[in-house]
Amino acid sequence: MSICPVCNGLREVYVLCTNCGEPMLESGRLQDYYDDYSPYMDIDLMKMEDGFTDTFTGHKCPHLYRCPKCANEEVMFIRE
Incomplete structure (x- = not known):
């Protein structure tokens, strides 16, 4: 099992x-925006439903970044 350093507060990613x-501001995992209950679902299970082909097998965690301007x-x- 691998962990996301951004989700777990081990690292910040600076994106322009x-x-x-x-x-840009980090707005959390992309899967958390799917529906009302997705933040409470198993992370690995949600990775199989996210539509990105290698997030589960490639150990990558998709995060949403938004520009405040x-x-x-x-x-x-x-990378996890």
Whole structure:
């Protein structure tokens, strides 16, 4: 079993917006936005449902980053 360093507060990832160049804010795991109960579901189970082909087998955790200036959203894959 592997853990995501961002989810567990071990590391912060600094991302610049591709639209305006401002620092983006980390908004949590992408799977947490699927429905009301997804934050409470098993992480590995949700990775099989996220639509990205190698998040489960490649040990990557998709995180949503948002730009506070231009509202751009990007998904970043964090290595577990």
